[in-house]
Amino acid sequence: MVESTFQGSTHSKYSQGYSADVDIIREQEYPLLNGTTYLDYAGTTPYAKSTIESFSRDLTSNLFGNPHSMSVSSQLSTQRTEDVRVRVLRFFNADPDEFDLVFVANATAGIKLVADSLRDSDHRGFWYGYHIDSHTSLVGVRELAEMGYQCFQSDDEMEVEISKLASNQSKAPRLLAYPAQSNMNGRRLPIRWCEQVRSATKESGGNVYTLLDAASLVSTSPLDLGPSSSAPDFTVLSFYKIFGFPDLGALIVRKSVARVFERRKYFGGGTVDMVLATGVQWHAKKETSIHERLEDGTLPFHNIIALDTALDTHERLFGSMANISAHTEFLAKQVYDRLSSLAHFNERKVCQIYQPHTSTYGDSHTQGPIIAFNLCNSRGEWVPKTEVEKLATVQDLQIRTGSVCNPGGTASSLGWTGPELRRHYSAGLRCGDNHDVLGGRPTGILRVSIGATTNMKDIDSLLNFVEEFYMEKSPPIVALDPLTEDNEVVAPHFYVESLAVFPIKSCGAFKIPEGKRWEVKKEGLAWDREWCLIHQGTGAALNQKRYPRMCLIRPSIEVERGVLRITCGAIAAPDQVSLEISLGWEDTSLISTSFCPSSSKKPTTVCGDRVSLHAYTSPVVSAFFSDFLGVPCTLARFPTQTSSRYSQMQRTPNTWKNRFRKLIMPGSFPPDFPPPIREGGQTQITLSNESPILIVSRSSVNRLNETIKANGKNGSSKTVAADVFRGNIVVAERLAHRGDVEQPYAEDRWSSLRIGPDQLRFDALDACQRCQMVCIDQFTGIRRAEPFSTLAKTRNIDGKVRFGKYSALSPEELEGFDSELPDRRTVMVGDVVVPSYQDD
Numbered sequence: 001m002v003e004s005t006f007q008g009s010t011h012s013k014y015s016q017g018y019s020a021d022v023d024i025i026r027e028q029e030y031p032l033l034n035g036t037t038y039l040d041y042a043g044t045t046p047y048a049k050s051t052i053e054s055f056s057r058d059l060t061s062n063l064f065g066n067p068h069s070m071s072v073s074s075q076l077s078t079q080r081t082e083d084v085r086v087r088v089l090r091f092f093n094a095d096p097d098e099f100d101l102v103f104v105a106n107a108t109a110g111i112k113l114v115a116d117s118l119r120d121s122d123h124r125g126f127w128y129g130y131h132i133d134s135h136t137s138l139v140g141v142r143e144l145a146e147m148g149y150q151c152f153q154s155d156d157e158m159e160v161e162i163s164k165l166a167s168n169q170s171k172a173p174r175l176l177a178y179p180a181q182s183n184m185n186g187r188r189l190p191i192r193w194c195e196q197v198r199s200a201t202k203e204s205g206g207n208v209y210t211l212l213d214a215a216s217l218v219s220t221s222p223l224d225l226g227p228s229s230s231a232p233d234f235t236v237l238s239f240y241k242i243f244g245f246p247d248l249g250a251l252i253v254r255k256s257v258a259r260v261f262e263r264r265k266y267f268g269g270g271t272v273d274m275v276l277a278t279g280v281q282w283h284a285k286k287e288t289s290i291h292e293r294l295e296d297g298t299l300p301f302h303n304i305i306a307l308d309t310a311l312d313t314h315e316r317l318f319g320s321m322a323n324i325s326a327h328t329e330f331l332a333k334q335v336y337d338r339l340s341s342l343a344h345f346n347e348r349k350v351c352q353i354y355q356p357h358t359s360t361y362g363d364s365h366t367q368g369p370i371i372a373f374n375l376c377n378s379r380g381e382w383v384p385k386t387e388v389e390k391l392a393t394v395q396d397l398q399i400r401t402g403s404v405c406n407p408g409g410t411a412s413s414l415g416w417t418g419p420e421l422r423r424h425y426s427a428g429l430r431c432g433d434n435h436d437v438l439g440g441r442p443t444g445i446l447r448v449s450i451g452a453t454t455n456m457k458d459i460d461s462l463l464n465f466v467e468e469f470y471m472e473k474s475p476p477i478v479a480l481d482p483l484t485e486d487n488e489v490v491a492p493h494f495y496v497e498s499l500a501v502f503p504i505k506s507c508g509a510f511k512i513p514e515g516k517r518w519e520v521k522k523e524g525l526a527w528d529r530e531w532c533l534i535h536q537g538t539g540a541a542l543n544q545k546r547y548p549r550m551c552l553i554r555p556s557i558e559v560e561r562g563v564l565r566i567t568c569g570a571i572a573a574p575d576q577v578s579l580e581i582s583l584g585w586e587d588t589s590l591i592s593t594s595f596c597p598s599s600s601k602k603p604t605t606v607c608g609d610r611v612s613l614h615a616y617t618s619p620v621v622s623a624f625f626s627d628f629l630g631v632p633c634t635l636a637r638f639p640t641q642t643s644s645r646y647s648q649m650q651r652t653p654n655t656w657k658n659r660f661r662k663l664i665m666p667g668s669f670p671p672d673f674p675p676p677i678r679e680g681g682q683t684q685i686t687l688s689n690e691s692p693i694l695i696v697s698r699s700s701v702n703r704l705n706e707t708i709k710a711n712g713k714n715g716s717s718k719t720v721a722a723d724v725f726r727g728n729i730v731v732a733e734r735l736a737h738r739g740d741v742e743q744p745y746a747e748d749r750w751s752s753l754r755i756g757p758d759q760l761r762f763d764a765l766d767a768c769q770r771c772q773m774v775c776i777d778q779f780t781g782i783r784r785a786e787p788f789s790t791l792a793k794t795r796n797i798d799g800k801v802r803f804g805k806y807s808a809l810s811p812e813e814l815e816g817f818d819s820e821l822p823d824r825r826t827v828m829v830g831d832v833v834v835p836s837y838q839d840d
Contacts, residue, residue, distance in 0.1 A: 013330035014456070017323030022455045025317055030453055036396040037461040041451030042183050042370055043400055045219055047244030051313040055245075055306045064305065066298055068270055077301045084308045085291070091311065092218075092235075094252055098228035100290040102251040103299055107215040108137040110236035110251035113294060114175070114211055115141045117264045124172045131158055131178035132408035133187065138177050138213055139407060147172055151408065155189070155358065162193060165200040165208055173260070174208045180217035184406035184447070185413065186332070186370030187356040188217065195230035209233045209257060215249075218242050220328045220369055220451060222321040225252065233257045243310035246303035251294075258290050268296025317452075324452040325364050331450050331459060332369035333362040338463050339371065344378035344472045351375060351466070354413040354445065369450035372404075372413065374442050377799075378472040384436035384799045385444050387792075388470075391801075394772045394788045397465055402432055402444040414442055437799070469792055494833035496755065497698050497732035498722075501525045501557070503564055504635070505532040506544040508554035508778065509723065517826040520760065520809060524692030525728055525827075527557050527583075529638075531564070533625055534615065536632040545773045547629055548781045557583070568628040571779060579624045581616075581635070613638060692808045694768055695747065696727030700803065703744030708790050720787045723778040725768075725804055729755075731833050747805045751838045756831040758824045761810040764835075767802035770795075774803075 015022045026033055029048040038046065065073030067081060085101050094101075104110045118126040125146030130138050132153045142149035152158040158178070176197060181188045194210040201208045212232035214223050219241040225231040235252040267275075267283060271293050275283040286292040318324050342350040351373045359367035375383035385401040392399055403410040411421060421429070424443075429435050435443055448462060499512035510527075512518045519526040533542040533550070544550045555566045562583045569576040613636035616622070622634035705719035722730050733742050750764040775788050791801045813825065 011330060013326040016326045017319040018327070019317050019319070022327070022453060023457075026453055026455065029313075029317060033453065036398060037458050037465075038398045039448045039450065039454070039458060039462060040398050040400050041219055041454070042186075042216060042241075042404075042447065042449035044240050045242060045244040045451050046453065047310070048313045048317060051243065051245055051306075051310050054313065055309045058305060058309060059302070064301060067301055068298060077305070080308065081299060081301055081304050084304050084311075087308065087311060088250060089252070092223045092225050092252065094225040094231070095228060098255060099225065099231075100253050100255055100258075102253060102291045102294045103304060104236075104249045104251050105300075106240075106247070106249035107213060107236040107238045108249075110234075110249055111137050111141060111177075111211065111213070113251055114234045114236075114260075115144045116266075117261045117294075118173055118175055118209070119144050119146070120263045120265045121260050122172050122263075126173040126175055127170070129158075129161060129174070129176045131155075131189065132412060133182040133184065133189065133406065134177065134179055134408060135183055135213055135215070136405045136407060138179065138211075141175070141177065145175075147174075152178075153408075153412070158193065162196050162200055165197060171207065175211055176208065177211035177213065179213040179215075180223070181214075181221070181368045181370075182356075182406065182409050183216040183370070184404050184409035184445070185354050185356060185372040186216075186368035186449070187359045188221075188364075188366055188368055191232075192230070194232040198229065209260065211236070215241055216370075217368065218321075220321075221325045221364065228254055228256075239307055239310070243307075243314055245310060246300075246306040248300060248303045248307060253290050255290065261290065261293055264293070266296070270298065271296050327452065328369035328450045328454065329362060329364045331454055331456070332367070332371065334456075334459055335371050335448060335450070335462065336361040338459075339373060339466065342463075342466060342471055345474050346378050348376065348378055348380060350471050369454075371448045372445045373448075374445055375466070375470050377470070378476070381799065382437045382440075382442045383470060384434075385442065385446055386434050386436055387796075387799060387801060388446055390772050391469060391788065391792045392465065394775055394785050395465055397461065400447040400449070404445065404447050410445060413445070416441070416443075469789075493734040493736060494731050494835060495734055496729055496827060496829050496831045496833060498730045499525070499827060499829055500726075500728055500730075501528040502726065503527050503530055503555040503557060504553065504566070505529045506542060506547075507533070507550050508552065509726065510554070510556045512829065514829045517828045520693075520825045520827060522809065522814065524808075527564075528692075528728065531555075531635055531637050532613070533629075533633045534613065534636045536622065536626075536634055541636075542629070542631070542633055543773075544776060545771065547631065548776045548783055549629055550781075551776055551778045552781050553625070553628065559583070566624075568624070577624070577628070579621070581621070693729060693762065693806070694725075694727045695729045695731055695753075695764075695805045695807050696722055696725045697744065697747045697804075698722060698730055698732035699742035700744045700747065701725070702742060704787055704790060704794070704803075707794055708786055711790065711793075718784075718786065720774075721778070724774045724776065724787065725770075726773075726778075727804055729807075729827070746835075749837045749839065750805060750835045752810060752836045753807065754834045754836075755827050759834075760825060760827065761813055762807040763810045765806040765808060767797065768804035768806055770801045770803050 015025075018025060020028075029050055030046055031049060032046060062076060063073040064077045064080070065071050065075075067074055067078045069075075081103075085103075086096050089096050089099055089101050102110070102113070104113060115128075125144075127147040128142050128145035128149040130141065130149070130151055132151055139151075142151075150161070152161060158176075161176070176193075178189055178193065180191065191212070194212065197208055197210050210232045211234045214235050214237045217223060218237050223235075223237075225235065231254060233254050234257075236249065237252075238247075238249045240247050267285065271286055273284045273286055336353065336355070339351045339353060340349075344350060352375075354372040354374075355361070355367075361367050374385070375388060377383060389399070389401045411417075420439075424435070424438055429438070429443065437443065450458075499518055500509040501512070501518075502509055534540065535542060542550065552570060553566060553568050554571075555564055558565055563580045564583055565578060565580050567576055567578045615636040616634055622632070625633050625635060701720070701722045708719055731747070735742070747764070748767065752764055753762045754760065755762065770788065770791060772783075772788050774791070775785060776783050788801065791803055795801055795803050809825075
């Protein structure tokens with residue numbers, strides 16, 4: 001375990017100027033941080049408990065009316081709003097005589113307001129230049145720049161452009177934008193550029209404007225906008241980045257550039273003195289202030305009042321932004337130094353940190369408390385970012401992964417060019433997907449960001465996580481047990497220990513009773529994942545990773561009665577409720593419900609795929625599931641065996657996925673399994689769960705549990721049931737002789753299996769890629785760290801955590817499938833399983 005290099009809280013910068021030690025502040029004000037390691041302050045800062053309590057008291061003690069009135073309650077809202085406006089300006093040392101503050105939804109809304117206004121200010125539009133480190137919201141302004149745009153790919157390019165401004169005269173407006181701090185790697189860019197631009201364009205009338213995105217900077221650093229002559233013309237920020245609450249943003253405008261907004265076309269309630277709705281197209285804008293002209297509609301006045309409370313709490317707890325800056329600067333240096341020092345047994349570095357050459361950790365002028373990095377194994381191979389995120393989630397470590405809404409900074413750090421990224425996009429690469437490494441390069445980063453309430457325990461937890469799971473202290477050992485070379489007499493006897501289908505995707509299993517033969521269809525076991533639950537707002541299929549209580553929805557197939565019976569609640573709980581639905585496609589008399597007709601199929605997202613489902617329209621059905629899960633949803637069913645039920649995709653020979661693709665329902669099968677991206681060509685399809693039948697080995701589960709117990713801390717680690725792996729078939733061994741031992745992970749080498757008296761043949765396909773869903777106890781819905789934490793150490797194969805084996809009926813079984821009676825194609829608990837091995 002990583003040893004902390006920090007002794008107590010004696011360092012001068014740690015909690016410097018705070019009202020108390022940061023651990024005390026966390027205990028009293030941030031109980032939501034208990035039990036977790038939160039390192040995503042660049043996303044948002046957690047809010048203090050007393051902020052919410054004080055705001056609640058303020059709301060319950062005062063009546064706040066709509067500011068667009070002259071009533072007492074309305075005037076109170078107006079007064080508080082204007083007081084807060086001035087207070088915020090002073091928080092950033094912006095003289096109210098020189099600056100005005102416009103309340104907006106967030107920093108992005110402020111950026112868009114500036115861009116829209118510039119577009120309206122001149123019939124020719126405007127020209128736009130932005131720095132490569134810009135957030136996506138700054139990049140997007142280029143789409144409104146009718147006179148063109150340029151991305152400055154380095155500080156030098158930005159400096160050159162500024163130097164040309166004096167000689168490059170233009171009457172049309174131009175806008176230069178950049179972030180005060182990169183939200184990707186924390187590098188801080190020069191605020192002085194704004195003054196340089198103003199100085200260079202002074203003689204030409206100053207028709208070049210500067211826009212500073214301060215959202216990332218202000219979460220941990222002071223922003224000083226004085227004097228006005230050196231400040232940006234427009235500054236945008238989001239207050240939740242600083243205080244956690246409220247969700248509100250600001251556009252701070254130098255009053256001397258108010259002319260930009262004079263020709264803004266749109267107006268809303270509150271920004272005009274008079275409007276003629278008919279006849280002549282005429283209206284009179286308010287002229288008293290910039291914010292009165294720009295704050296369309298009713299302000300979020302309750303949020304603005306909450307901002308007053310947030311400022312009070314922030315000052316009381318932390319003293320000043322300078323104190324937070326010193327605290328986070330010290331901790332960021334700790335993280336950087338300790339991550340940089342981690343090495344594998346062969347001295348290869350564990351972390352590739354994307355530190356700009358122009359910045360230094362520990363220097364708040366050039367570097368903020370953000371660390372962007374990726375992990376490598378001892379062979380120099382990249383560790384997939386999504387695998388790190390899965391394990392981090394299980395370990396209650398909250399970080400950010402991907403391109404973090406910074407396309408230019410991420411691409412340049414990882415060495416990607418525009419044509420390469422467009423080619424991969426055409427092949428299926430999307431933001432936030434599982435395509436982690438392409439062409440030997442990562443497609444995203446891991447980001448750790450530190451804030452006011454980060455403590456040393458958080459830093460130790462991060463380092464311990466990286467060391468425990470990703471730092472190899474010795475050469476890796478292949479975790480596959482050798483197969484016995486004895487003859488068939490002493491060979492183990494494999495058999496089907498249990499069978500299960502999951503009638504409703506991501507809900508509980510229906511265990512096939514012993515002695516009951518179960519039909520195997522083209523697409524898998526009969527009735528397996530025939531239904532799913534869909535969100536009534538988004539249309540997306542629900543999954544157990546997001547809604548763990550789905551495991552307590554337990555369907556059962558009653559073939560004789562022709563019904564699907566669904567029970568919700570813990571097993572044997574007195575408050576269980578149940579629902580019955582016909583297995584047929586006709587309307588059922590068991591409940592007052594009806595299917596949507598085929599003409600009104602509902603397009604739905606299932607595991608990332610757009611498919612059409614038949615949704616149940618009965619409010620009885622939707623209420624049954626919605627009430628139990630606490631989310632508005634209803635039941636839907638995949639269409640019958642038609643072309644719309646199965647994924648339609650281009651086939652490429654010689655891959656098992658393409659061989660069985662025509663038989664597979666989109667999104668029908670358990671763990672995530674991303675399709676390959678083939679460089680130089682098109683991807684086939686974006687299915688996530690492609691395999692019909694999942695096989696789990698009882699011997700492998702036993703070995704896993706032995707490892708969990710052996711590595712348990714203070715004996716606290718609990719074993720897991722095979723049910724957490726949600727397999728359709730659990731295969732066990734019946735040992736031939738006393739003293740024989742089980743063969744865990746023998747399934748890794750299976751090429752095919754014959755099951756049952758008729759020797760029904762299944763082809764063994766790929767190993768199943770696992771996610772944190774295996775940590776949900778299928779009997780209680782409680783999430784814990786195992787077994788994923790142990791799997792990440794023992795079953796990490798090619799950067800993916802794998803456990804279990806996919807299978808499907810072999811081609812020989814599919815010949816004449818529809819013309820023959822299906823009686824032979826069945827499986828049953830107790831059936832003999834005869835595997836063939838890849839090296840046979």
